[in-house]
Structures are given as structure tokens and as C-alpha cells.
Amino acid sequence: MFCRVLIANRGEIAVRIIRACHDLGVEAVAVYSEADRDALHVRLADYAYEIGPAPAAQSYLRADTVLEAAQAAGAEAIHPGYGFLSENAAFARACAAAGVAFIGPSPEALALMGDKLAARSLAAQVGVMTAPGTLEPVRDAGALAAAREIGFPLLIKAAAGGGGKGMRAVHSDEELIAALIQARSEASSSFGDGSVYLERLIERPRHIEVQLFGDGRGRVVHLGERECSIQRRYQKVVEESPAPGLPAGVRARLWDSAVRLAAAAKYGGAGTIEFLYEPSSGECYFLEMNARLQVEHPVTEQVTGVDLVQAQLRLAAGEALDDALGEHAIHSGMHAIEVRVGAEDPDGQWFPSTGTVQLLREPGGPGIRVDSACEPGLEVGVHYDPLLAKLITWGRSREEAISRLRRALDEYILTGVRTTLPFHRWLVRDEGFLRGDLSTAFIAERWRPEERAEPSSEEQRAAGAALKDQVDEQRRRRQATPAGNTIPTSVWRTAGRAEGQR
Amino acid sequence: MSAAPEVRSIRPGLYRVTVGNRSWEVALDMEPGEETIGVAFVDGATVPVRWEDPRRRSLVAAGVSLGARSGSVTIAAPMPGKIVSVAVETGAMVERGQTVIVLEAMKMESAIAAPHAGTVTDILVAVGQPVQQRQAMLRIDSGV
Numbered sequence: 001m002f003c004r005v006l007i008a009n010r011g012e013i014a015v016r017i018i019r020a021c022h023d024l025g026v027e028a029v030a031v032y033s034e035a036d037r038d039a040l041h042v043r044l045a046d047y048a049y050e051i052g053p054a055p056a057a058q059s060y061l062r063a064d065t066v067l068e069a070a071q072a073a074g075a076e077a078i079h080p081g082y083g084f085l086s087e088n089a090a091f092a093r094a095c096a097a098a099g100v101a102f103i104g105p106s107p108e109a110l111a112l113m114g115d116k117l118a119a120r121s122l123a124a125q126v127g128v129m130t131a132p133g134t135l136e137p138v139r140d141a142g143a144l145a146a147a148r149e150i151g152f153p154l155l156i157k158a159a160a161g162g163g164g165k166g167m168r169a170v171h172s173d174e175e176l177i178a179a180l181i182q183a184r185s186e187a188s189s190s191f192g193d194g195s196v197y198l199e200r201l202i203e204r205p206r207h208i209e210v211q212l213f214g215d216g217r218g219r220v221v222h223l224g225e226r227e228c229s230i231q232r233r234y235q236k237v238v239e240e241s242p243a244p245g246l247p248a249g250v251r252a253r254l255w256d257s258a259v260r261l262a263a264a265a266k267y268g269g270a271g272t273i274e275f276l277y278e279p280s281s282g283e284c285y286f287l288e289m290n291a292r293l294q295v296e297h298p299v300t301e302q303v304t305g306v307d308l309v310q311a312q313l314r315l316a317a318g319e320a321l322d323d324a325l326g327e328h329a330i331h332s333g334m335h336a337i338e339v340r341v342g343a344e345d346p347d348g349q350w351f352p353s354t355g356t357v358q359l360l361r362e363p364g365g366p367g368i369r370v371d372s373a374c375e376p377g378l379e380v381g382v383h384y385d386p387l388l389a390k391l392i393t394w395g396r397s398r399e400e401a402i403s404r405l406r407r408a409l410d411e412y413i414l415t416g417v418r419t420t421l422p423f424h425r426w427l428v429r430d431e432g433f434l435r436g437d438l439s440t441a442f443i444a445e446r447w448r449p450e451e452r453a454e455p456s457s458e459e460q461r462a463a464g465a466a467l468k469d470q471v472d473e474q475r476r477r478r479q480a481t482p483a484g485n486t487i488p489t490s491v492w493r494t495a496g497r498a499e500g501q502r
Numbered sequence: 503m504s505a506a507p508e509v510r511s512i513r514p515g516l517y518r519v520t521v522g523n524r525s526w527e528v529a530l531d532m533e534p535g536e537e538t539i540g541v542a543f544v545d546g547a548t549v550p551v552r553w554e555d556p557r558r559r560s561l562v563a564a565g566v567s568l569g570a571r572s573g574s575v576t577i578a579a580p581m582p583g584k585i586v587s588v589a590v591e592t593g594a595m596v597e598r599g600q601t602v603i604v605l606e607a608m609k610m611e612s613a614i615a616a617p618h619a620g621t622v623t624d625i626l627v628a629v630g631q632p633v634q635q636r637q638a639m640l641r642i643d644s645g646v
Binding site for chain 1: 521531543607
């Protein structure tokens with residue numbers, strides 16, 4: 001095993017990886033931007049290196065500075081987490097050249113899977129179905145003809161993309177060109193590459209993905225599937241394993257397709273293959289491969305009993321695949337669900353919210369896990385992903401996992417920034433979710449924040465009103481002077497804000 | 503609920519409310535920068551709360567028109583970002599839900615929609631301009 005590993009990430013995932021290092025008796029080296037000097041991951045690590053200003057492009061995305069920190073710290077390996085440098089083939093190559101192990105697949109596998117079009121071709125070669133679409137980037141001239149051939153509705157996707165960025169749904173000829181321009185501009189600002197391609201839009205699909213581990217020589221072991229259908233703007237909000245009510249034949253086909261595809265790519269390390277499953281036709285389409293640890297890896301851990309991050313470290317340190325994974329169970333009978341607690345306003349258009357965390361109480365007890373880097377006083381800014389924490393619950397059935405989730409969400413207190421918690425509290429009481437009636441259109445079809453029936457009882461409302469009266473009374477006592485006498489300049493701002501919120 | 507409710511402050515923002523022996527935990531979350539709009543979390547359930555702002559009353563008394571009274575709505579930036587495009591011109595009629603501005607933030611483009619139908623009276627931002635959270639971007643008059 002390594003003696004010292006550098007974690008090229010921040011937030012909850014950096015904390016998660018540091019914990020795996022410490023569980024294995026490995027020293028953890030943190031890197032941090034100026035904005036993260038006091039962050040939890042920096043304090044939990046054994047060594048810490050400042051790598052630049054707050055914007056990620058000048059800190060967490062600086063391959064050269066991160067590698068220098070690893071060498072200065074004497075780290076034998078770098079764990080990139082997810083996002084940032086995790087799927088950067090050039091960075092993986094630079095690590096290899098510097099004699100530092102990159103905890104992830106080979107640069108070749110990264111390059112292959114990072115190119116969504118090349119990955120689609122590979123899938124076709126090994127007989128894994130992909131959604132009908134173009135095999136080349138499209139230009140304006142050819143776009144219309146290609147679009148008509150595929151048929152509407154269709155999706156414009158970034159060739160270098162992921163996470164829904166640069167992605168646009170198009171329903172007709174007229175929308176195509178404008179959407180292409182927008183998708184390209186988003187793709188080039190996100191990935192530095194504006195090429196896009198077209199793919200038929202599968203309607204009301206379920207997003208199901210298979211977690212796997214490869215040894216880099218063609219042997220691949222899968223760890224079951226995860227259902228990630230609850231998304232907004234193609235970004236996952238809730239994940240669970242196993243996928244509820246999935247026909248056994250479909251499940252077997254997904255596992256088999258994923259293993260074949262990863263084996264053909266001689267994939268090494270942890271990876272995930274994403275599919276769209278169309279319940280109406282029973283078809284499964286390969287979507288893409290994520291050549292890294294996923295945000296939602298904990299649900300697989302709770303079901304199979306494998307610590308995926310430890311397994312990554314063991315594999316990278318030279319252990320055989322089966323030793324690295326250890327004893328594990330795909331059909332353990334356990335069910336796990338994760339909800340992403342993001343600094344986003346689910347009542348608005350899921351816009352990121354900024355502020356300072358005031359009160360924080362994360363839930364606990366049986367069947368509950370919180371992966372978080374949140375603390376009171378944490379400044380939630382604009383520079384990084386709005387993910388604050390992940391709440392994972394599990395049980396011997398989906399019902400048990402959900403009832404623990406409901407209880408845990410009611411215990412959860414996080415104030416100071418708007419979060420997705422109110423959405424999750426609604427979700428765990430929604431009939432459709434409880435039935436397991438899932439599709440990627442779930443939120444668009446069912447979530448009506450303006451019509452949301454408050455889950456509160458009359459009594460709860462009365463308790464809220466009692467508090468309001470009390471605070472009101474305190475304020476009246478404080479405001480001894482008539483307010484009209486002293487209008488501070490900020491009144492104009494206050495009024496503007498109040499207007500903007502209507 | 504016959505007994506009078508009692509409120510105990512545990513620490514700033516966190517309270518215990520009791521009616522007789524019935525007990526709730528209530529967390530109070532105020533809108534950043536606002537003193538009148540908040541959300542109370544009562545055992546996990548959200549209860550919106552709003553206080554009257556005495557300063558605002560004095561503004562109205564002084565003849566300053568506030569949004570709702572004139573039928574005018576200001577669309578403010580929901581988050582800090584950069585203006586990618588402005589889809590309307592001053593004087594244009596817009597429908598409820600129509601995209602008026604595209605804002606880029608966190609490397610993602612977001613379409614900002616008109617909250618109700620009306621006439622665009624002011625455009626306060628330009629393409630490429632960075633905006634702060636809650637900065638006014640556009641005004642729409644519903645003519646009501």
C-alpha cells in the first residue's frame with residue numbers, strides 16, 4: 001500500500017477519500033485554493049498545499065501545480081475524485097511521466113471514454129446498442145439533414161461533454177440552429193471544445209448505470225446497478241440501488257453489456273457505464289462511460305459492502321482485482337438511496353444559492369450515512385459545484401430505506417443557504433416515488449413547487465406562527481425609534497430585492 | 503391546542519416551541535439580506551413566515567412606488583453570473599414563461615423567464631455584463 005496519497009479535490013469527496021486513506025493507514029495530502037484555506041478537507045488531511053486563487057481554473061484544474069504539490073509532498077499517488085482533473089487524460093499522462101500513480105484508468109482509456117463519439121463506436125463494435133444518432137460532430141450545413149434522418153425530438157450533445165452541459169433538446173426544424181449555437185457556446189465554455197453531435201431523444205427513459213471495476217487487462221467485475229432517473233436538467237438528484245422493479249432479464253442484459261464494453265476497452269479501476277432504459281420498448285441504450293468514481297458511489301457501497309475508494313487505492317497499489325474488492329455481494333437483499341443536498345433553490349429554477357451556513361445538524365442513527373464537508377460558518381460561494389452533502393440511507397427493503405430517509409430528512413437542519421432539502425422532503429412522500437414509477441421526466445412531470453402541499457400539520461403551522469409572533473414582539477421592542485427617521489441607503493437595495501422576488 | 507404556545511430560544515435561529523407538553527423544534531432561516539422573509543422548519547416541515555417591514559411602509563408613505571402596487575416586476579439575477587443574451591427589447595410584449603434573458607453561471611446557461619405577461623419597460627443589463635446575485639436585470643409592467 002502507498003504511504004502517502006494526494007487528493008486533488010475539495011468538498012465532500014475530498015473528505016470521503018481522506019477517510020479511506022486513514023482507514024488504510026495512509027497519510028493524506030490535501031490541496032486547496034485560497035477560498036478553501038479553512039475547509040474541512042484541509043484540516044482533516046495530514047499535509048496541505050495551497051495551489052492558487054479561488055477560481056477552479058487557477059487552482060483545482062491546474063494539472064502542473066497539483067503535480068508539483070504531489071512531488072513536494074512525496075505522495076506516491078494522486079486520487080482525483082470526480083470532476084476537476086479526474087477524467088483528464090493529459091493529467092494522467094503527466095502523472096505517469098512523473099512517476100506518480102494516477103488513481104483511475106489509463107490515459108488511453110480516459111481518452112477513449114472522454115470522446116463520447118469514440119465510445120459510441122466501441123459500443124457498436126461489441127454489440128451494445130446506442131441511441132440512433134450521428135457518429136461525427138455536426139456542422140450547421142449537415143445538421144438539418146442529419147436531424148431529419150434521426151427524427152425529432154432529438155438531443156444535441158457535447159462530444160467532450162458530461163453532466164448535461166452543452167445538452168439541448170430540440171423538437172422541430174425551426175429550433176435546431178439556435179439550439180446548436182447555444183449548445184456549442186456552452187460546450188466550448190465548459191470543455192474547451194465546442195463539437196456537438198445529435199442523438200434521438202428517448203422519451204420517458206429510466207437512467208440506469210452499472211458500477212464496475214477493471215484490472216486494465218480485460219478482466220472486469222461489476223457491482224450491480226444504480227437507478228439515477230430523478231434528474232433536473234440532466235443532473236442527478238437522487239440515486240438508488242438496486243433499480244426498483246427492473247425486470248430480471250433487463251438487469252442481466254445491462255450488467256452483461258457493461259462488462260463487455262469495459263473489457264473491450266481494457267478498462268482499469270473504478271468506472272460506471274450509463275444506459276437509458278426505455279420501459280415501453282424494453283430497449284437499453286448505451287449512453288456514456290464515466291471513467292472515475294461517481295458522486296453516487298455510496299449506494300453501491302451500502303448494498304455490496306465494498307468500500308469503493310479503498311478498493312481503488314488497493315488496486316492502484318498493485319493488488320489483484322479480487323483482493324482489492326474483497327468479499328462482496330451483488331444480491332445482498334439490501335436497498336440504499338442517496339439524496340444530494342445541494343445549495344440550490346428547488347422552488348426557483350434550481351438556481352445555485354450562495355450564503356453562509358448558519359445552523360447545521362446532520363441526521364444520524366441506524367441505516368443513515370452523511371457524506372459532507374459542511375460546517376456552520378461555511379461560505380457557499382460561486383466558484384464550485386453547489387453539492388453540500390449526500391444523505392444515504394439503507395435497509396432490508398426499499399420501504400425501509402425510504403422510511404429511514406424520511407426520518408433523517410426531518411432531522412436535518414441546514415440554514416443560511418437555500419438547499420434541495422424541501423424537495424427531498426416532498427419526494428419521500430410522493431406516491432409516484434413510493435411506487436417506484438421513475439423516469440428522467442419525473443421532476444418535470446410531478447414537481448410543482450408552487451402547488452406543493454406543505455407537509456406540515458395544523459399543529460406545525462401553529463408552532464411556526466407562535467415563533468413568528470415571538471420574533472415579531474422582540475423586534476417591536478428593539479425598534480424603539482420610528483423607522484421613518486433613519487432610512488439607511490440599503491433600503492433601496494432591500495426594496496429592489498423584495499421586488500425581484502415576486 | 504388550548505394552552506398558550508411557549509417559545510424557548512436554544513441558540514440563534516433555533517427554538518423549541520411547546521403547547522402544553524406537545525413539543526416541536528423550529529429552525530428559522532431568513533432570506534440573506536432580508537429581515538422580513540423567512541422560513542421556519544418545524545420538525546422538518548417548512549412553514550413560510552413573513553414580517554411586515556416598517557421601513558417599507560414608510561417608503562410607501564413617502565410616495566415611492568413598490569413593485570406590486572404599480573403592476574411592475576423587476577427580474578433580478580437569481581445568482582451571480584454573466585449575461586449571455588437578452589431576448590427582448592424595451593417596449594416588447596412578453597408572455598408568462600417566455601425567455602427574456604439567458605444567464606451563464608457556474609458554466610451553465612440558464613434561461614430566465616418572464617414571471618407574468620406584460621410590457622418590457624427597462625432593460626438594465628447588456629450582453630457580456632457580469633451581474634451580482636439579486637441584481638435587477640429587467641422590468642416588466644403588467645399594466646394592471
